[in-house]
Amino acid sequence: MRRVRAFFGGIHPNDNKQSTNSTPIKALPAPEVLAVPLLQHAGREAKPLVAKGDEVLKGQVIAEADGKISAPVHSPVSGKVTAIEPRPGAAGRSLTCIVIENDSQENWVEREPHPDPVQLDAQTIVKRIAEAGIVGMGGGGFPTAPKLAPPKGVIIDYLLLNGCECEPYLTADHRLMVEYADEIILGAKLMAKACGARKIIIGVEDNKPDAIAALREKAGAIEVVALSTRYPQGGEKQLIQALTGREVPSQGLPYQAGCVVQNVGTAWAVAKALRDGEPLIARVVTVTGSAIGEPQNFLVPIGTAFKDLIEAAGGFSQTPGKVVAGGPMMGGAQFSLDVPVTKVTSGVLAFGMEESKTPDSQPCIKCARCVDVCPANLLPLKLEAYGMNEQWDNAREYGALDCIECGCCTYICPSKRPLLHYIRFAKAEIVARERQSS
Numbered sequence: 511m512r513r514v515r516a517f518f519g520g521i522h523p524n525d526n527k528q529s530t531n532s533t534p535i536k537a538l539p540a541p542e543v544l545a546v547p548l549l550q551h552a553g554r555e556a557k558p559l560v561a562k563g564d565e566v567l568k569g570q571v572i573a574e575a576d577g578k579i580s581a582p583v584h585s586p587v588s589g590k591v592t593a594i595e596p597r598p599g600a601a602g603r604s605l606t607c608i609v610i611e612n613d614s615q616e617n618w619v620e621r622e623p624h625p626d627p628v629q630l631d632a633q634t635i636v637k638r639i640a641e642a643g644i645v646g647m648g649g650g651g652f653p654t655a656p657k658l659a660p661p662k663g664v665i666i667d668y669l670l671l672n673g674c675e676c677e678p679y680l681t682a683d684h685r686l687m688v689e690y691a692d693e694i695i696l697g698a699k700l701m702a703k704a705c706g707a708r709k710i711i712i713g714v715e716d717n718k719p720d721a722i723a724a725l726r727e728k729a730g731a732i733e734v735v736a737l738s739t740r741y742p743q744g745g746e747k748q749l750i751q752a753l754t755g756r757e758v759p760s761q762g763l764p765y766q767a768g769c770v771v772q773n774v775g776t777a778w779a780v781a782k783a784l785r786d787g788e789p790l791i792a793r794v795v796t797v798t799g800s801a802i803g804e805p806q807n808f809l810v811p812i813g814t815a816f817k818d819l820i821e822a823a824g825g826f827s828q829t830p831g832k833v834v835a836g837g838p839m840m841g842g843a844q845f846s847l848d849v850p851v852t853k854v855t856s857g858v859l860a861f862g863m864e865e866s867k868t869p870d871s872q873p874c875i876k877c878a879r880c881v882d883v884c885p886a887n888l889l890p891l892k893l894e895a896y897g898m899n900e901q902w903d904n905a906r907e908y909g910a911l912d913c914i915e916c917g918c919c920t921y922i923c924p925s926k927r928p929l930l931h932y933i934r935f936a937k938a939e940i941v942a943r944e945r946q947s948s
């Protein structure tokens with residue numbers, strides 16, 4: 511049996527996945543109106559190609575990529591553009607959205623399917639992935655095509671697929687692996703060909719035995735590795751360490767360790783794009799939490815409002831104290847239910863009033879538990895103090911930019927200190943100051 515090396519630090523929160531991990535994915539019909547953001551990815555906002563009053567087809571490009579680190583946006587339905595205007599976004603700031611009235615006709619743009627896309631050459635695969643608007647669907651949203659084209663001379667040994675889904679509550683990737691193993695394996699092969707990887711490994715936490723079995727049945731020469739269930743097992747650097755024993759240098763990128771890491775959802779989207787000719791216009795979203803009536807996983811068109819998702823999941827079962835986009839560890843609290851689903855929305859969680867209370871924080875007792883769990887080997891208590899006291903140079907020197915924002919330190923702290931809040935603050939300030947001076 512393959513011996514798996516563990517990563518440093520981490521925690522074991524209750525995974526709370528039982529309400530949705532064995533429920534099949536349900537395809538949700540598109541709503542009457544969708545708001546499709548121009549920025550659903552890391553990098554530059556896409557540039558609109560349509561105007562108010564234009565008729566659009568399902569799958570039509572409605573905004574083009576603006577440069578290499580950007581991604582085009584496609585219409586999830588056929589219908590009419592009724593506005594291009596700001597709408598609330600999941601990260602708190604508003605996003606410019608193309609608002610489309612759905613005509614319910616499902617009139618597709620002309621598609622270019624391929625019966626055996628693995629026969630395509632690497633360049634064509636990368637080009638089609640870029641054209642389909644595919645971005646990292648695990649949450650990062652980095653455009654997939656540039657990740658598959660590392661700098662000249664770099665040899666990629668491994669394509670690693672991340673099937674950990676280590677955030678509590680989320681089961682979208684879990685269900686995708688159980689129900690769409692064929693597509694995930696095909697997507698992995700296509701991406702490995704695109705980046706020249708010699709070996710493919712899929713890492714899945716061992717709390718998903720049915721997903722591991724489904725993938726292994728289709729995997730052929732691809733290795734499917736069961737990893738211990740420990741948060742944040744799915745962090746890019748942590749996954750590389752666990753699956754290959756290699757380390758990515760401080761502030762470095764996976765290709766510096768000979769690896770490309772992609773999410774299983776991204777592999778699914780790549781297969782759909784190259785085999786079926788369908789751009790990225792829908793994704794699987796987990797809707798769950800103590801305040802949700804009937805928790806489930808939906809295959810949902812991009813641009814669907816959170817309130818439509820919650821209604822489809824039986825509405826609120828109690829007065830919600832907090833609604834979160836993504837998982838509870840890294841996701842952000844929402845102030846509007848009009849926020850649309852984007853390519854990176856993995857979950858919509860709602861919790862009751864009692865669970866949503868923020869505990870009062872107490873002075874640090876120097877117990878070092880935050881240090882013990884930090885997977886980036888940082889001193890979170892120091893970074894918090896530097897962030898709080900606006901000592902940006904010290905925060906930088908102590909590695910604030912290496913923080914992966916996993917939230918383990920905040921979770922474990924017995925004094926309930928808002929460590930991650932101040933570390934994020936410090937990171938944002940350091941990056942802004944460095945941008946200004948460059």
Ligand code: SF4
Nearest residue numbers: 874875877878880923
């Ligand atoms: S875990 Fe909390 S109390 Fe303990 S050292 Fe870190 S910040 Fe201080």
Ligand code: SF4
Nearest residue numbers: 884913914916917919
């Ligand atoms: S300092 Fe950053 S990387 Fe370390 S535990 Fe806290 S949030 Fe995670």
